[in-house]
Amino acid sequence: MPKFVSEFPIFSVTVDLVVLTIRDGVFSVLVIRRGEKPYAGRLALPGGFTQEREDIEDAAYRELKEEAGIGKGDVHLEQLQTFGAPRRDPRSRVVSVAWLALGADLPDPVAGSDAAAAEFRPVDEVLGSASPLAFDHADILSVGVERARSKLEYTGAAANYCPPEFTVGELRSVYEAVWGVELDPANFHRKVTRAEGFLSETGENTTRGGGRPAKLFRGSPRARLNPPILRD
Amino acid sequence: MPKFVSEFPIFSVTVDLVVLTIRDGVFSVLVIRRGEKPYAGRLALPGGFTQEREDIEDAAYRELKEEAGIGKGDVHLEQLQTFGAPRRDPRSRVVSVAWLALGADLPDPVAGSDAAAAEFRPVDEVLGSASPLAFDHADILSVGVERARSKLEYTGAAANYCPPEFTVGELRSVYEAVWGVELDPANFHRKVTRAEGFLSETGENTTRGGGRPAKLFRGSPRARLNPPILRD
DNA sequence: CCAAAAGTGTTGTGGGTACACCCATGA
DNA sequence: TCATGGGTGTACCCACAACACTTTTGG
Numbered sequence: 310m311p312k313f314v315s316e317f318p319i320f321s322v323t324v325d326l327v328v329l330t331i332r333d334g335v336f337s338v339l340v341i342r343r344g345e346k347p348y349a350g351r352l353a354l355p356g357g358f359t360q361e362r363e364d365i366e367d368a369a370y371r372e373l374k375e376e377a378g379i380g381k382g383d384v385h386l387e388q389l390q391t392f393g394a395p396r397r398d399p400r401s402r403v404v405s406v407a408w409l410a411l412g413a414d415l416p417d418p419v420a421g422s423d424a425a426a427a428e429f430r431p432v433d434e435v436l437g438s439a440s441p442l443a444f445d446h447a448d449i450l451s452v453g454v455e456r457a458r459s460k461l462e463y464t465g466a467a468a469n470y471c472p473p474e475f476t477v478g479e480l481r482s483v484y485e486a487v488w489g490v491e492l493d494p495a496n497f498h499r500k501v502t503r504a505e506g507f508l509s510e511t512g513e514n515t516t517r518g519g520g521r522p523a524k525l526f527r528g529s530p531r532a533r534l535n536p537p538i539l540r541d
Numbered sequence: 542m543p544k545f546v547s548e549f550p551i552f553s554v555t556v557d558l559v560v561l562t563i564r565d566g567v568f569s570v571l572v573i574r575r576g577e578k579p580y581a582g583r584l585a586l587p588g589g590f591t592q593e594r595e596d597i598e599d600a601a602y603r604e605l606k607e608e609a610g611i612g613k614g615d616v617h618l619e620q621l622q623t624f625g626a627p628r629r630d631p632r633s634r635v636v637s638v639a640w641l642a643l644g645a646d647l648p649d650p651v652a653g654s655d656a657a658a659a660e661f662r663p664v665d666e667v668l669g670s671a672s673p674l675a676f677d678h679a680d681i682l683s684v685g686v687e688r689a690r691s692k693l694e695y696t697g698a699a700a701n702y703c704p705p706e707f708t709v710g711e712l713r714s715v716y717e718a719v720w721g722v723e724l725d726p727a728n729f730h731r732k733v734t735r736a737e738g739f740l741s742e743t744g745e746n747t748t749r750g751g752g753r754p755a756k757l758f759r760g761s762p763r764a765r766l767n768p769p770i771l772r773d
Numbered sequence: 774c775c776a777a778a779a780g781t782g783t784t785g786t787g788g789g790t791a792c793a794c795c796c797a798t799g800a
Numbered sequence: 801t802c803a804t805g806g807g808t809g810t811a812c813c814c815a816c817a818a819c820a821c822t823t824t825t826g827g
Contacts, residue, residue: 315553315633318593319545322552322625322636361550365625365636391623391638393554393597401547404554404597404636406623478805496790498807503788520805521797536788539767710778728817730780752778753824768815 321403324369325356325446327389327453328377328410330429331470336486337429338450339377339418340442344426347399348443352435354450355427356405369408377418377427384412385469385530390452397445407449409456411469433489458487463537465507468528474511476523477501488540497538506532553635556601557588557678559621559685560609560642562661563702568718569661570682571609571650572674576658579631580675584667586682587659588637601640609650609659616644617701617762622684629677639681641688643701665721690719695769697739700760706743708755709733720772729770738764 313319328339340352355376359368369386373379386408393404418427432454441447460466467483468475481497484490501508507529514522545551560571572584587608591600601618605611618640625636650659664686673679692698699715700707713729716722733740739761746754 313547313549313551315545315547315551317545317553317590317633319547320552320554320591320636321547321549322554358549359552359625361634362627364627365623388622390620391597393591393638395594395596401549402593404552404638406625406636476806493790493792494805495792495807495809500789502807516798518805519799520803521807523806535771535773537769541767708779725817725819726778727780727782727819732816734780748825750778751826752776753780755779 319402321401322359322365323356323403323405324359324365324372325354325392325405325407325449326369326372326376326410327354327407327450327457328373328379328384328412328415329432329453329457329470330412330415331483331486332414332429334482334486336432336489338432338435338454339415339427340430340435341376341428342426343443351440351443352430352438353443354407354446359406365406366408369406369410373410377415379410379412379415379418383415384410385466386410389449389456392445392449394445405449407453409453411457411466413470413472458540461487462539463534465529465532465534468530471528474513474525474527476515476518476525477508478518478523480526480528484538490540500538504534504536507534551634553633554591554597555588555635555637556591556597556604557586557624557637557639557681558601558604558608558642559586559639559682559689560605560611560616560644560647561664561685561689561702562644562647563715563718564646564661566714566718568664568721570664570667570686571647571659572662572667573608573660574658575675583672583675584662584670585675586639586678591638597638598640601638601642605642609647611642611644611647611650615647616642617698618642621681621688624677624681626677637681639685641685643689643698645702645704690772693719694771695766697761697764697766700762703760706745706757706759708747708750708757709740710750710755712758712760716770722772732770736766736768739766 330337339355341355343349343351343353355372357372359365370381389407389409391406436450461484467480470483471479477498481492481494484492508526511525511527513525515525516522562569571587573587575581575583575585587604589604591597602613621639621641623636623638668682693716699712702715703711709730713724713726716724740758743757743759745757747757748754
């Protein structure tokens, strides 16, 4: 076992991941079942230790790969918040940098060894669960979900939950799943197609889903949506 | 010198502070002149090491007191972002949690010994300076300033730059200083006085500033401003 | 009196909501 | 033919920008 020595107080820095996607129309989060103490058997967010010479963002991507088989191009990743209460991990002083990852219908994580215990669960079920998440992960998840919801108001983040090309109806269903509301299809259509720089037509059509063929669009996940779509 | 030993990679965790206020109508940030290497003589954001059993938020408040003589009640403090590139501090592996502190016209920090080198400078001057900030502090400041600006759109954060009771005109001058724009006094007045739960009248009047006496209001810095005041 | 800032009125414009209606496909 | 979702039109309402105008103080 390696030994590290320091003249300053010793911290470990971990990354924890709030991985959100939409599975069968349900807003869902990736959780793992813990095998070890503390909190053995409880659900938790995926995550792990940052390495000695590793950028914290790289650590987040690495854990995403190791624990869920998700690659860099599969998700949008952004920093969420850092949690550093002295006793948040009973073993030692651990400061955790939480990250938010948004992706289109992600594969069932069965690949790696670590990933065996990982699965997507509905956000509402996990937050309202009788068996709460380990550590302060419920707090982290709450922050992540609120951030994900508010990003839909002012940005093109909804496109992160869609395949590269999608219809306006598919985009609307993202809003409906994430916010848990119903939106008027006609007004939503006008709103997003008129917002400058938000959607770009591919010229293709699709008929998946039945009904009249819909135009396919590409999104700009980083675009600012002006005027915003407010939740109230 | 104390020695700490660990079996995991060793990190130090610091806090860095973006302290913003408005001085004589100018949007300003608190900076210190570094006395030691590295970056000796350069300007930097105030900050310091988190202690062994200290919550990171408490560390931010402590540094605020030590380096600028600013107490807990004097500012609104919120977490900004964490900076953890491997080489951001040439001495060792340091992860810094940056915080945003917003306050009404804050005292010139001359109190403590550490605070001797601290002073407020115009944000534009510091960001555009020929002598850039130490470490990655220019990045941190940019993130802080952008957050501060965008918070004015959707929240009552502007009240943080005002005394407990203030006039609508004073509030408007906050927006003008932070955004660097001019706003129509009449429309601004209607907008903020009509927003539900945003301002509450004290019943008092004031004549500071000349002209017709203005009503005094109290703000709700945490209130959500709906509809928002957009910058464009 | 004038200057200065507070606050109100008014009008045109643009976006939102609600909902009627038509379009293009599969079954 | 019908059902299904895509997409457009329209009417009402509210918010906002622009700017004229009145109010209340100090000098």
